[in-house]
Amino acid sequence: MSRLDGRTVLVTGASSGLGARFAHIAAAAGACVVAGARRVDRLAALADAIRADGGTVETVALDVTDEASVEAAFAAAEARFGPVTGVVANAGINVQGRAVDLAVDEFDRLFATNVRGVFLTARTAARQLQAVDRGAEGRIILISSITAQMQSNGIVAYSASKAAVTHLGRCLAKEWARGGPNVNTLSPGYIRSELASDWFDSEAGQRQMARWPRRRLLEEDALDATLLYLLSDASAGVTGSDFVIDDGQSL
Template sequence: MAILIAPALRSSLGQALGLAGRTIVVTGANSGIGQAVALGLAELGANVLGLARREEGLAAVAEQAEQAGISFAYAVADVTDEASVEAAMDRAVETFGGLHGVVANAGIAVVQPALEVGADDFRSVVDTNLNGVFLTARSAAKRMTGGGSIVLTSSSFARRGFPDWSSYNASKAAVSMLAETLSVEWAPRGIRVNAIGPTATLTPVNEALFADPDFTAAVVAGIPAGRILDARELILPTAFLLSPVNGMILGQTLMVDGGQTL
């Protein structure tokens, strides 16, 4: 997987952002946005622990990291299971000697009209996208004894009422508010919480949707930039929010959406 960060810039950029040598946990790191961000942060010199429910994808990411000579370990974890998340955070501390950042990225979507979506499906989306993000952030915060930074993955869909995405839209809007609330509550502990709001991004989770040219055209029509997002374009915005240099940025949702929410 090609990463946006040129090899000649990685060391200096990682040092400038203060991420070199810091330990960062990334959930949903087996594919898509999580994979791109995890590998990108490792290229900036961070020690990254990737989490996901399936080991196969994580092992493939670890192989890429090994070939690139960057620091990436992984643990199998389900973000909706508190004990699983707690064990993974302990693994990060044990492996790298501390915990400085987390990217709570794991998420799912069910695309159905609100009158048809099943109650169990709605609960499942909220459980992963909101409850899982909360459990991840809280577990990390417990271990950030010297302060740290947490980035939650929200969405541009949090600010637009796209039809057929009721559970996803609602869960992502809640994530943005969660970032605001936790940032106020945890700022005295030296822990910053922000969110990132990508627009439609091509990932293995939604590639079937974007295989439909009519669906893709309808989505792109609402994005002034005229295209969907490349997951690699989230590496530097996420690194910016994680950076200890930005001590006064709290509770924000940084939209990376090509102008979709303007």
Template sequence: MRDPFAPFTYNLSDRVALVTGASSGLGERMAKVLAAHGAKVALAARRVDRLSALKAEIEAHGGTAMAVALDVMDEAQTIAAYDAIEAELGPIDTVIANAGLARDRGRATDNPIDDFTATLDVNLKGAFLTAREAAKRMMANGSRDTERGRIVIISSITSYDTQPNMAFYAASKAGVSQMGKVLALDWARMGVNVNMIAPGYIQTEINDGLFDTDYGRAMIAGWPRRRVIDADALDGTVLFLCSDHARQVTGTITTVDDGQTLG
């Protein structure tokens, strides 16, 4: 049991972490935060050119990182990516399944079914393949005894808070949240913790331009604090869920939305 008088810090220097969707937005931010706290970080995405720049930035700040090309929808690529990461950085014990896609373009009646399929493939199937391969590796490396397996899946407040014209994205994120809870139960005795973070609206590439529209401005006006969340809002939650301090936390969905769903 932890000494209550000991300072509460996040030292991830003995962890090897994978962040998917690390080429921009939340993934890029979370990779930097993990690296700043000592983790060796594997940066995964399809846009490898961006990953190279992020790797260089992390290393310039004294961190350790590698870039790996990954399409999370592809099972063979996922397995190959894990092989490459473990060969260079060591056994993976921390994973953030963050890769995401938003294809809703108005009313569901106007959206092509291919966009629905693509959204589910990236957001739901991709998160599953990422988490499943992580759990396999963690178990093989002794997570049942160490209890150090950490999987964090990025969901969304749209998984439970009804928003117009977001049927595809909301369905995928609702699936992510429920799937994560089931995986947490399935792997509870194997030392692998699975938790979800449901962010509110943060200015990222995925919603670029939204808050410059009349609709976006109306959204902000309807939130209790009338603001978009800052980019650093998830830092503390991510660090906690990836750390040894979260040993007894699994199957949770943590909302970080600055009260946006209170209105």
């Protein structure tokens, strides 16, 4: 039920981190993957790795803050594989620092990527699917974060943007409930990665981890099963839900 054969899945922010992982997992499950990001040099390496594993993938230059760029990416995907039936709106950035020190330009840049970019990606997908009367096949996943429900110093703008993404997912799910596509959010906790490991190896990071019930980071494969479920036919009856995968970190 979690196979993605016959589906075209577009992943934004696919040049590194979770986005690259999502593209690999979708391709391994049989999807035709369209990997989009601004850093096209990194996309080439990702595509080579997916093809080496037997997957099908194309890459597109994509700036999610630019409506024309988003529309062009979906048009390229449709021309190559047919309508995009699965979307992972993953592109996002973070700007750290105390609220009193945060430049308004940095705040605007973060919201342009994390909120407007997610909105443009989801809306373009819905328009494309509804235009060909295939909305019910659509599966849109918005990548949020457990910080959307937390009060953490130093990431005020990021946390607020992810709270907006979570609520956006519910609003879009309701608006598109009759004809589709389905819209759900995936809210990860802190995952083991090169960047996260540096922080959590520090004294301050160790103190933060010690406050969690299980005192550990998520492994990089922690989101795989939920991702495939939400992109597949198995989730036909699921829309407007937020899936928190954090190993109890937010408890």
